[in-house]
Amino acid sequence: MARFYQKQYSAMDRNGVRYMADRLELDIRRPLRTFSKGMKRQAFLILALCANTDYLLCDEVFDGLDPVVTEAMKNLFGKEIQERALTVVVAAHKLQDLEDFCNEIGILHKGGLLLAGDMREKAGTMTKIQCVFEQDEPLMAEHPSIVRCHRDGCFTTVIARGKKEEALENIRQRNPIFYKEVPMTLEEIFMTEMEENGYDIRKVLQ
Structure with missing residues (x-):
């Protein structure tokens, strides 16, 4: 296959x-037909990377791995990507597959582009805080800076927009047993941006 690629x-x-x-x-001495699905995917990704093209188009690039x-x-x-001028365009349904190496994300829905840009940059004004309260604390969604608030068991996760210190002070005033700022995942950034732009995330993800 490498010899075939070299002709192209x-x-x-x-x-x-x-x-x-x-x-x-x-x-590399084994015939490709004897490889498992995951091994074939690895082989084709290696061939694509080593073709030394300027652009690489991938669809569900890590499926089966x-x-x-x-x-x-x-x-x-x-x-x-770091060592040469390679632009990788990846189509994927799992945002965590893109988190480590994609700079720009575009969200497609029903043939249209809903949202595009550097998601990390968009998250620059947002703070994610995980906290535990001694008693059941009412959800804080009524606070103007809170964009998302979710309780899972004893943990309450808050995402607030604005100055980080103000968000942390809002939590401290409620006397939590524990609270900590944690990094936002790409999926959380995406869902928050979608909701703030007026999209029903449940319909988009169907």
Whole structure:
């Protein structure tokens, strides 16, 4: 397959294929037809990366890969993006697949672009706080700075927009047993932005 790719892509890096296959413990001497679904996906991703194109278009790029291999492939993607002028465009339903190496996210729904941009930048004015109260504390959704508030068992998770210290002070005034600022996931940023833009997240995710 590397020899075939080389006929199509003059900059094909066959040494890179060997290096990446060795990193992922794929035996390049075995016929592809004997590979499992996950191993085939790894092989095709290696070939795509080593074709040395300027753009790489991927659809559900990590489908069929176990968590360990997914992490290894993300590292390979990140290395290639840093070392050369590679633009990767990925279509995915699992936002966590994109979190580690995608800079810009676009949300498509029914053929239209709902939201696009740097989600981390959009989250710059938001603070996520996890807290525990001694007694059942009424949800704080009525506070103007609170954009999301969710209780799961004894934990209450609050996402507030505005100055971080003001959000933390709002929690402290309620005398929690425990509270801590934690990083927001890409999915939480997405859902918060969607809701603030007036979209019913349950319908969008159907």
